[in-house]
Amino acid sequence: MSTITVIGAGSWGSALSLILADNGHLVKVYDRDEELLEDINKNHTNSKYLPGSLLPETIKGFNNLRDALENTDVILTVVPTKVMRLVLNQINQELNHPAIFVNASKGIEPKTFKRVSEIVSEEIESKLIKGFVALTGPSHAEEVIDRQLTLVTAASDDVKCATFIQGCFNNDEYFRVYTVNDLIGAELGGSLKNIIALASGIIAGLGYGDNTRAALITRGLTEMRRLAVKAGAKEETLFGLTGIGDLVVTATSKHSRNFQAGYKIGNGKNLKETLDSMTMVVEGVRSCEAAYEWAQKLNVELPITFAIYDILFNYKNPKESLKELMSRNLKPE
Numbered sequence: 001m002s003t004i005t006v007i008g009a010g011s012w013g014s015a016l017s018l019i020l021a022d023n024g025h026l027v028k029v030y031d032r033d034e035e036l037l038e039d040i041n042k043n044h045t046n047s048k049y050l051p052g053s054l055l056p057e058t059i060k061g062f063n064n065l066r067d068a069l070e071n072t073d074v075i076l077t078v079v080p081t082k083v084m085r086l087v088l089n090q091i092n093q094e095l096n097h098p099a100i101f102v103n104a105s106k107g108i109e110p111k112t113f114k115r116v117s118e119i120v121s122e123e124i125e126s127k128l129i130k131g132f133v134a135l136t137g138p139s140h141a142e143e144v145i146d147r148q149l150t151l152v153t154a155a156s157d158d159v160k161c162a163t164f165i166q167g168c169f170n171n172d173e174y175f176r177v178y179t180v181n182d183l184i185g186a187e188l189g190g191s192l193k194n195i196i197a198l199a200s201g202i203i204a205g206l207g208y209g210d211n212t213r214a215a216l217i218t219r220g221l222t223e224m225r226r227l228a229v230k231a232g233a234k235e236e237t238l239f240g241l242t243g244i245g246d247l248v249v250t251a252t253s254k255h256s257r258n259f260q261a262g263y264k265i266g267n268g269k270n271l272k273e274t275l276d277s278m279t280m281v282v283e284g285v286r287s288c289e290a291a292y293e294w295a296q297k298l299n300v301e302l303p304i305t306f307a308i309y310d311i312l313f314n315y316k317n318p319k320e321s322l323k324e325l326m327s328r329n330l331k332p333e
């Protein structure tokens with residue numbers, strides 16, 4: 001059994017902690033919110049992010065990062081990618097031994113187009129990194145916390161490391177973990193699907209139904225594949241759990257924060273009003289910004305992503321965007 005430090009007691013950090021505690025690991029959860037930590041330590045629940053949840057009593061919440069990192073084998077980052085550099089920088093200052101880094105957050109950095117694995121290697125001294133694994137796939141915290149059957153993937157360039165993390169998280173009762181050695185494909189699939197999930201919420205908010213959603217998922221996957229392959233991903237990864245799997249769950253679920261945000265936009269709210277009304281992170285917004293800039297640099301055609309960018313950042317009317325998408329030049333599929 002390992003000692004595992006979870007950085008971020010949000011909805012996904014808490015659900016992943018439950019799996020790790022079920023598997024018998026020593027789980028130390030770090031968060032900056034003392035009230036939330038008291039809820040975890042005393043009431044064994046997370047009322048802020050997962051109301052009604054029942055967390056194993058063995059999960060221990062820490063407000064002090066150094067204590068949370070002491071003697072740990074694995075560091076699992078689950079904070080919004082917007083604050084990832086800042087949080088990693090703090091970890092770099094407090095960590096005094098090498099550990100395996102696992103990331104469960106999903107996003108690409110605007111301007112640099114960096115994935116979290118690249119940000120980790122920039123922010124953490126190499127002597128402190130034993131390996132890096134991205135844990136990603138179709139998995140909403142709200143269902144994992146109820147131990148509903150879920151399948152994800154441990155992605156790494158280092159097969160041994162991926163296999164070790166697969167063993168840490170796999171639970172025969174409800175959480176099955178595969179491995180994949182295409183880190184680029186897995187990280188990009190998990191990030192780019194959030195843009196299409198925003199689009200799916202927008203079309204639902206506008207009142208469109210299943211035909212439109214199926215079309216969006218299919219053409220959205222084409223865009224994800226185009227950009228990811230151009231960036232070095234293996235095409236087949238986009239057809240696995242970390243690509244189409246995650247796209248389907250996020251673009252069709254009421255649990256999805258990206259879908260929920262898109263729905264509000266489809267209903268007439270602008271981006272600021274939408275984000276102000278959300279209590280949890282909507283990663284697709286930043287990833288859309290990154291994909292928009294990156295696609296222009298790499299000369300990749302992403303009409304849906306560009307339309308979402310205009311709706312989010314240029315206040316374009318979603319109906320107008322749909323009209324333009326529908327009247328593009330006719331072509332073979």
Ligand SMILES: NC(=O)C1=CN([C@@H]2O[C@H](COP(=O)(O)OP(=O)(O)OC[C@H]3O[C@@H](n4cnc5c(N)ncnc54)[C@H](OP(=O)(O)O)[C@@H]3O)[C@@H](O)[C@H]2O)C=CC1
Nearest residue numbers: 008009010011012013033078079083105106140141280281
């Ligand atoms: N929720 C889900 O079902 C899934 C989420 N993910 C990914 O996991 C990541 C986290 O998502 P999720 O758990 O939903 O997010 P939440 O909004 O539920 O939680 C975010 C967590 O990050 C912490 N945090 C925010 N800013 C900072 C900061 N500056 N320093 C330290 N901690 C900070 C928050 O702490 P505080 O409360 O103090 O603000 C909170 O603990 C995202 O990238 C998301 O895409 C992936 C799969 C499933």
Ligand SMILES: O=C(CO)COP(=O)(O)O
Nearest residue numbers: 137138139140256257258
């Ligand atoms: O990545 C997720 C499910 O796999 C969670 O997506 P949301 O952030 O849209 O809820």
